Structures are given as structure tokens and as C-alpha cells.
Amino acid sequence: MKLSRLEVIVTLALGLLAAPLDAEAQPAAKVPRIGWLLTGSLESPETQVLLDALRQGLRERGYVEGRNILIEYRAADGKIERFPGLATELARLKVDLILAPNTPAARAVQQATTTIPIVVPVMGDPVGDGLVASLARPGGNITRLELVPKRLELLKQALPKVSRVAALWHPGAFGEGTTRNMVKATEAAARTLGVQLQLVEVRGPADLDRAFSTMIRERADAFIVFPSGMLFAERRRIEDLAAKHRLPSMSMAREFVELGGLIAYGASITDLYRRSATYVDKILKGAKPADLPVEQPTTFELVINLKTAKALGLTIAPSVLLRADRVIE
Numbered sequence: 001m002k003l004s005r006l007e008v009i010v011t012l013a014l015g016l017l018a019a020p021l022d023a024e025a026q027p028a029a030k031v032p033r034i035g036w037l038l039t040g041s042l043e044s045p046e047t048q049v050l051l052d053a054l055r056q057g058l059r060e061r062g063y064v065e066g067r068n069i070l071i072e073y074r075a076a077d078g079k080i081e082r083f084p085g086l087a088t089e090l091a092r093l094k095v096d097l098i099l100a101p102n103t104p105a106a107r108a109v110q111q112a113t114t115t116i117p118i119v120v121p122v123m124g125d126p127v128g129d130g131l132v133a134s135l136a137r138p139g140g141n142i143t144r145l146e147l148v149p150k151r152l153e154l155l156k157q158a159l160p161k162v163s164r165v166a167a168l169w170h171p172g173a174f175g176e177g178t179t180r181n182m183v184k185a186t187e188a189a190a191r192t193l194g195v196q197l198q199l200v201e202v203r204g205p206a207d208l209d210r211a212f213s214t215m216i217r218e219r220a221d222a223f224i225v226f227p228s229g230m231l232f233a234e235r236r237r238i239e240d241l242a243a244k245h246r247l248p249s250m251s252m253a254r255e256f257v258e259l260g261g262l263i264a265y266g267a268s269i270t271d272l273y274r275r276s277a278t279y280v281d282k283i284l285k286g287a288k289p290a291d292l293p294v295e296q297p298t299t300f301e302l303v304i305n306l307k308t309a310k311a312l313g314l315t316i317a318p319s320v321l322l323r324a325d326r327v328i329e
Helices: 045-060 080-092 103-112 148-158 176-193 205-217 229-233 235-244 269-284 306-311 318-323
Strands: 033-038 070-075 097-099 164-169 196-201 222-225 249-251 263-266 301-305 326-328
Touching: 033 045, 033 080, 033 103, 045 229, 045 235, 045 269, 070 080, 080 097, 080 103, 097 269, 148 164, 148 176, 148 222, 148 249, 148 263, 148 318, 164 176, 164 205, 176 196, 196 205, 205 235, 229 235, 235 249, 301 306, 301 318, 306 326
Parallel strands: 033 070, 033 097, 164 196, 164 222, 222 249, 249 263, 301 326
Antiparallel strands: 263 301
């Protein structure tokens, strides 16, 4: 199925907003140092998955942390309001580039520095949100569209009897324009599918218990997870709560399904982090951030957890099972 522009809202956006590094001005023996702004806790297993993915990508390009590259970590512990202060800390360290995990983090770093390049693995609409001038030539020091309506459609196809679907969404996940378009597109898809959509706001990890209580009170048949760095960082808790309340889930990435979620459709987030190392390497070798294009995923995977379906007493429509790229049994 051909996707419309409204169906796209996140992709690999490797953010670049600063002046290029001057490789010749740096001593040959200097070990490059990058800053990494984290959404979740540094110690959490969910964050470690992303750390391992980037480190793997760096190793593939000849970088070994602690040997020929240094990484300064700053973790927001799920509180995105901490991004500005942490971004300022990294900027003051004068690192060679900063890895910002998502749009809110990229905005914070962009405000903290106009000279340090920024790499952003997961973004919303970077042009619409004003982070880059264009996808081909970002123009600044930042150098992604999501498929929420498509996910809702797949959920309805997989579970035809579903009529009330809750949507966990994080208002601060993207810029106002991207968020507004995402919500409107999903509401339109719900009307077309004959599904009653219930938007359940989650501003931080502390809201998750209340959100699930709301979904149960409103008798949701299932729920979808809108794209969000914070919700991704909280994926284990989300799927634990889903299992506790016996709610089928449709999420943004296979990492949710691997933790017990029912269905996911999207690009692998960990793969996006691994691929971010390509941009890190190019910048450290002197590439001009403003000239590097925004790279968007071209492959999206449909992943289904049949173990979870069995535990919930659900039967996934055979037509959807046949289309799955991966089935967990």
C-alpha cells in the first residue's frame, strides 16, 4: 500500500546544525569526544540496548570507546524537561558532536549550541518542526515520518472485532506541527475504519499507571503507542502494564514486541542507532554537517508475538500473519 505524506512521521534524521569540524586544525593524536544525551536512565536495560547498538556501529567503522573515541553521557531519566540543562552541560564540554535521541533533545541542543554538530537518530518531521531547512540539505547543525494511521489499520485487520482503541501519546514528543498532523491523521483513519479512538495523554513515566487505568475504565479493546522517545524508553513498563490489564498493543517498533507486546510496525529503533555511527564517522572526518542529507528508513517490519496472542486468548487474522516479517512463537 502506498503511504500518503500524512502517514509518515518518523525516520532516521541524523541531525546536523553546526559548522563543519576542521580536521586539519586538530592534533593528530587527539581522541575525538562525543556527547550523548539520553532520554532514559543510563543503567536501564532499555537504554543499554541503544548504547550497544551505537557502539556496534562505531566498531564497524573502527571506533572503540575508551580507546580512540570518548563518550560523555548525560541521562534525563525519562524527564525531558531536563534536556536543556543537560544539553548546556555537553555544549560547555566542547565535545566534537552531540548525539540527541529525538526531536525534544535536538531542540534543546540546538538552543545550547550553534557550532557543535548534532546527530539525531529518531525525529518527527524535521522540516515541519523547523529543525532543518530541507531533507536534501539541512542547512544548519542538524541533519525522519511515522506510520501511526497505518498501524491502526493493521491492528484492525489483525483483530477485526476491535472497535475501541486507546492511543498512548506524549504531547512533547515532537514539534507542535508534527504532533498535530499525527493526531489528525490518526483520527481520520479511525473514522474510516469505524474505530472509536481515545487519546490518552502521557507527559512522563509517572503518568503510565493512570493512563492504563483510564484505558480500562473506558473499556478499550486495544491500544496503540504513538512515537515518542520517552515512551520507547518506558517500553518494558508499558508492556508489563499491558499484560497485567490484558490489553493488546500495537507499537512503533519491534523492541516492544520482543518484551511481550502483541504487534509492531515500523523501523527498528536500535538499527537506527547503529546506523547513526555512519554520520558520526563522517562528521569526525570533516564532513560539513549542513551538507549531509536527512536519511530516511526505506524498510519497515511487521512483527507479531503469537505467544502474547495465545496468552490473551486472541487469534490473529491469517492475512496479517502471512504479511509478517517476523513471528515470535
